[in-house]
Each structure stands twice: as structure tokens, then as C-alpha cells.
Amino acid sequence: EGDVYPGQWAFVVRGIYRPRDQTADPTIMMVQYKYVDERLRQEAPQRAGNIGWYIVRIANPDESAAVSETIDKLFENSSAETKTETERAFQQNFLSSASAVITAMNLMSFVIIGIILLVVGNTMIMSARERTHEFAVLKALGFSGGQLFLLLAGESLILSLMGSAAGPKGWFPIFYIKPETIMIGCVASLVVGLVAAIVPLRRVLTTRIVDGLRHVG
Secondary structure, three states: OOOOOOOOOOOOOOOOOOOOOOOOOOOOOOOOHHHHHHHHHHHOHHHOOOOOOOOOOOOOHHHHHHHHHHHHHHOOOOOOOOOOOOHHHHHHHHHHHOHHHHHHHHHHHHHHHHHHHHHHHHHHHHHHHHOHHHHHHHHHOOOOHHHHHHHHHHHHHHHHHHHHHHHHHOOOOOOOOOHHHHHHHHHHHHHHHHHHOHHHHHHHHHOOHHHHHHOOO
């Protein structure tokens, strides 16, 4: 039973397609228009005989402007005027109309990065505080500040890079993440991991060995 198209519908599956491109959606169900239109004439006559858009394939892409103008002239000054444009132009117009949403998403991404930085930093601070005695032992054994930084930074980078590796897996079929975007995400994860290790490193380096050995926690 359909929500958009009322009535009981019966279908015969003729085939299951697998998309060639990653940006194609494999969850679309394609139905013959004649069958839908016949049912609409029975269930909702006011909606029958109408369509929303056509897809026109041309042999030479350079002639797209001329073909679009010819098609629009056929329906000029009629009750069903058309606006013919290429898929790229349609997508650009759609994105320009959604510019406010895109701007909000960009701002939200910076907020999320800040939250991730706070979470990773808090985790590293708690971890360093709990291991104050262990770091004091390492300093007593002769570990330098650079070696302690490598230990803390390595742990922080593991936490941030795990999220970076799980994030761009692509859980939605319609979205395709470019390699450049993945690289930006990895760089952001590296920066977050290194910055999150600064505060606990400062605590470890400024804590005296005697105070660290006395620490219980």
C-alpha cells in the first residue's frame, strides 16, 4: 500500500540492478509509467496524465544549449512551459538555493571539531593524571621530555585517527567523498591529536619526580 500513490499495488520484479558509479543509489525502484498512470486515473484522477520532468539524451554535449532552447520554444506561452538545462546546471542551481544550509553545515563542522578536541583532550588529561606515578618513574629512569611527548602524542593520535578512519566509510550510497576531503579530515585528526596532547604533556613535565612518586590515584 502506497503513501504518495494511494491504493494497493502489485509488482513483478523483472531485475535488480547494481550501479556502476559510487554516487548512484541502488535503492531506487523503477516502475513503468503507464501502469502508474492507469492506477492514478482510478484512484486519483486529478493527478493522472502528468509528469514532473523528462531526461533527454543528446549525441553531442556541445549542442546542449541549442537543444534546450529548441525544447523550451516548443512549449513557450503554453500551460506547461518547460525549463530545460543540463544536469550540471540543475545541480548548481540546487546547491545555490541551499547555500544557507551548506554554510550552516560548514559552521557546524567547526563546532564538531572543537567538541572532539575537548573530548580527546579531557580523555588525555584524565589518562595522564591517573598515570602520574608511572610518568614519574619513567622520568626517574631517564626518559626525556621528547620521549614522554611521543608516548602521550601517540596515544592521542590513536584516539583521533580511529575516528578519522571510521568517519568517511560512506554509509550513504548517494554521498561520495573525494580523496582530497579524506586527506583534509586526516590532517584535522592529526592536528586534534597533537593539540590534545599539549595540556597533559605540560602537566607531566612540570610535575616533580618526588611529587609524582608520592601521587596516589
